[in-house]
Amino acid sequence: MDTRTHFRACPLCEAICGLEMRVEDGALRAIRGDLADPFSRGHVCPKGNAILDLEADPDRVRRPLRRRGRDFEEIGWDEALAEAGERLAAVQAAHGADALAVYVGNPNVHHFGHIAYLPALLRALRTRNVFSASSVDQWPHQVVARAMYGHQFLLPIPDLDRTQWILVLGANPVASNGSLMTAPGVARRLEDLAARGRLVVVDPRRTETAAIASEHLPIRPGADALFLVALMQELLALGAPRLAHWDGRLRGLDTALEALRAFDTAPLEARSGIPRATVARLARELHAAPSAVVYGRMGLSTQAFGTLCQWLIQLLNLLSGNLDAEGGALPNDAVIPITGPGTSRGQRDRWRSRVRGLPEFAGELPVAALAEEILTTGPGQVRGLLTCAGNPVLSVPGGRALDAAIAGLDSYVAVDIYVNETTRHAHLILPPASPLTQWHYDLIFNAFAVRRVARLNAPLSAQGADERADWQILDGLGAAHARASGREWRAQPDPRRMIAAGLERGGSGLTLADLEAAPHGIDLGPLRPNLRERLETEDGCIDCAPDFILDDLARLAADARATEPAGALRLIGRRHVRSNNSWMHNAPRLVKGKPRHHLHMHADDLAARGIADGARVRMRSAAGAIEVEVRADPDLAPGVACLPHGFGHDRPGTRLSRARAVAGASYNDLADPMALDVPSGNAALNGLAVWIEPAHD
Ligand code: SF4
Numbered sequence: 076m077d078t079r080t081h082f083r084a085c086p087l088c089e090a091i092c093g094l095e096m097r098v099e100d101g102a103l104r105a106i107r108g109d110l111a112d113p114f115s116r117g118h119v120c121p122k123g124n125a126i127l128d129l130e131a132d133p134d135r136v137r138r139p140l141r142r143r144g145r146d147f148e149e150i151g152w153d154e155a156l157a158e159a160g161e162r163l164a165a166v167q168a169a170h171g172a173d174a175l176a177v178y179v180g181n182p183n184v185h186h187f188g189h190i191a192y193l194p195a196l197l198r199a200l201r202t203r204n205v206f207s208a209s210s211v212d213q214w215p216h217q218v219v220a221r222a223m224y225g226h227q228f229l230l231p232i233p234d235l236d237r238t239q240w241i242l243v244l245g246a247n248p249v250a251s252n253g254s255l256m257t258a259p260g261v262a263r264r265l266e267d268l269a270a271r272g273r274l275v276v277v278d279p280r281r282t283e284t285a286a287i288a289s290e291h292l293p294i295r296p297g298a299d300a301l302f303l304v305a306l307m308q309e310l311l312a313l314g315a316p317r318l319a320h321w322d323g324r325l326r327g328l329d330t331a332l333e334a335l336r337a338f339d340t341a342p343l344e345a346r347s348g349i350p351r352a353t354v355a356r357l358a359r360e361l362h363a364a365p366s367a368v369v370y371g372r373m374g375l376s377t378q379a380f381g382t383l384c385q386w387l388i389q390l391l392n393l394l395s396g397n398l399d400a401e402g403g404a405l406p407n408d409a410v411i412p413i414t415g416p417g418t419s420r421g422q423r424d425r426w427r428s429r430v431r432g433l434p435e436f437a438g439e440l441p442v443a444a445l446a447e448e449i450l451t452t453g454p455g456q457v458r459g460l461l462t463c464a465g466n467p468v469l470s471v472p473g474g475r476a477l478d479a480a481i482a483g484l485d486s487y488v489a490v491d492i493y494v495n496e497t498t499r500h501a502h503l504i505l506p507p508a509s510p511l512t513q514w515h516y517d518l519i520f521n522a523f524a525v526r527r528v529a530r531l532n533a534p535l536s537a538q539g540a541d542e543r544a545d546w547q548i549l550d551g552l553g554a555a556h557a558r559a560s561g562r563e564w565r566a567q568p569d570p571r572r573m574i575a576a577g578l579e580r581g582g583s584g585l586t587l588a589d590l591e592a593a594p595h596g597i598d599l600g601p602l603r604p605n606l607r608e609r610l611e612t613e614d615g616c617i618d619c620a621p622d623f624i625l626d627d628l629a630r631l632a633a634d635a636r637a638t639e640p641a642g643a644l645r646l647i648g649r650r651h652v653r654s655n656n657s658w659m660h661n662a663p664r665l666v667k668g669k670p671r672h673h674l675h676m677h678a679d680d681l682a683a684r685g686i687a688d689g690a691r692v693r694m695r696s697a698a699g700a701i702e703v704e705v706r707a708d709p710d711l712a713p714g715v716a717c718l719p720h721g722f723g724h725d726r727p728g729t730r731l732s733r734a735r736a737v738a739g740a741s742y743n744d745l746a747d748p749m750a751l752d753v754p755s756g757n758a759a760l761n762g763l764a765v766w767i768e769p770a771h772d
Pocket of ligand 1: 085086087088118119120121124259
């Protein structure tokens with residue numbers, strides 16, 4: 076038997092753990108953490124091992140599929156790409172360029188073959204109707220980074236391994252494996268932090284991260300912005316801000332502080348459940364800590380005041396002297412830069428959505444508007460769709476309406492490896508070859524890592540002659556669309572050449588050969604101050620008071636005074652280490668054991684509604700209703716309901732045999748597409764008012 080070992084980073088989440096893969100007679104047989112990876116040091120989570128399931132999944136699409144009646148037929152690649160290009164071009168020829176929409180799902184960011192090749196295709200398609208999972212996830216982070224620092228990806232990252240004190244809001248890195256904070260083995264890193272300093276978690280649920288924290292503060296869902304304003308007021312009361320590092324480089328600080336000092340935080344305790352005295356103590360801890368950082372993630376960015384939350388976090392880190400400081404929050408000066416010349420800084424409001432008039436950001440429209448753009452008749456109506464590695468029917472608010480809208484499209488082309496709840500409506504499905512057959516460099520998550528690292532990933536095995544890589548599909552689609560439209564298409568170089576060009580542009584001195592000689596990756600050391608030199612605002616200053624963000628304080632003030640809807644609970648999401656957004660539910664290793672799709676409620680809330688633990692309940696919101704099994708959860712505060720995202724696998728026509736067995740219900744059948752974080756346009760999914768009662772047969 077021919078046995079060998081291959082080293083490669085895991086492509087499934089932000090942690091980019093190094094994996095050691097055992098290959099026998101050319102077939103992948105076993106996976107474990109790569110002990111020699113200087114960053115992940117052998118860490119692997121259950122999803123890493125599930126790569127074995129993904130590679131062997133009998134449900135996975137291996138050849139291009141073309142719709143034939145209610146089913147699909149396999150066709151060849153040349154025919155599939157040509158027909159896809161013709162379909163997309165025909166929609167645009169008949170109804171205009173914007174009649175074609177594009178949706179880009181979360182996995183794209185993890186694959187060089189997508190992230191590096193999509194921009195050329197999008198430019199060629201010339202549509203303004205581009206949507207992605209970013210606007211149901213992290214737009215507030217990007218919008219704030221662009222407004223304050225001049226570039227959407229100039230994101231300060233917690234210096235997790237050196238900080239002495241961290242305040243974590245709306246994030247559960249132990250389950251999510253870190254997010255906008257690439258930190259493999261994050262549980263160990265947080266435990267070390269708690270041992271040398273303090274880890275304070277603010278979350279409506281006693282999450283897996285809260286369980287290892289020095290302190291957990293249960294907060295009412297949606298009250299984080301008010302909490303952060305109060306924290307800022309208490310910090311300001313402790314004396315002059317520490318701003319020596321920023322002399323002459325701050326714009327609008329007085330305006331911002333005046334607005335925040337004047338903000339009425341009297342409703343804090345009633346609204347958030349957290350006493351003022353506790354907030355004052357946290358401010359003293361933040362002020363006194365030798366190094367500290369405030370970090371907030373998806374639980375904040377997907378709520379109604381996501382942008383205010385992320386702006387306040389930047390200001391708290393700035394005013395406490397921890398922005399761009401060791402042990403605080405610093406951008407990673409990655410060896411392949413995703414900021415600077417030639418990158419998309421993230422402009423805003425260059426055009427608006429046709430139906431609701433929502434502003435564009437970074438070339439995209441809020442995905443909460445996708446269904447109405449398809450369903451609303453008139454000039455500019457969307458009639459064709461291209462999706463890349465996405466499942467918007469489960470990932471986007473108003474999922475049922477979007478499901479029906481996509482079913483009625485004239486043309487739908489999907490680049491995907493599954494017939495999922497969305498791609499079941501496609502006219503063509505183009506499945507990329509395994510990522511293990513491709514060269515890969517993680518552009519995004521090396522740039523958001525808590526250390527400066529670099530790792531090139533070589534193919535584990537050769538791509539089959541009858542397979543196409545992601546980049547070849549996108550390049551082929553661009554060529555076919557151009558041919559059908561009578562335009563020119565410039566073929567893209569292969570990934571190795573693209574990666575080499577990126578390294579050269581970064582100017583670190585590292586070459587492809589250096590990375591190839593280091594199969595476990597290279598550790599270039601801890602984060603170092605660099606934000607001041609990299610600011611991309613017009614005047615080189617941090618804009619502390621962007622108008623459109625400051626304006627949103629009035630909406631927050633009104634919300635703080637509003638009364639709770641009678642009988643409502645507030646719904647939040649729940650992440651599990653064995654799940655990954657709306658996919659990975661077809662992997663046997665990840666769905667075995669007890670079901671994870673249940674709704675969780677506090678026992679008192681169950682009793683008050685006459686609902687038994689384990690019963691089936693009906694849950695409705697202003698936007699929809701679902702039925703799901705419920706569990707009593709002592710880790711949840713009363714008044715809060717908790718449901719994981721990405722389930723609802725019971726729809727006909729999918730090829731997800733394992734996922735169907737753990738169908739659950741979709742959070743996004745409840746989420747309201749009209750509920751947005753106004754400054755960014757990100758969907759407000761978290762803190763939804765819901766009413767729950769026993770389900771009746
Ligand atoms: S933590 Fe993320 S990168 Fe690491 S093994 Fe799990 S899924 Fe893969």
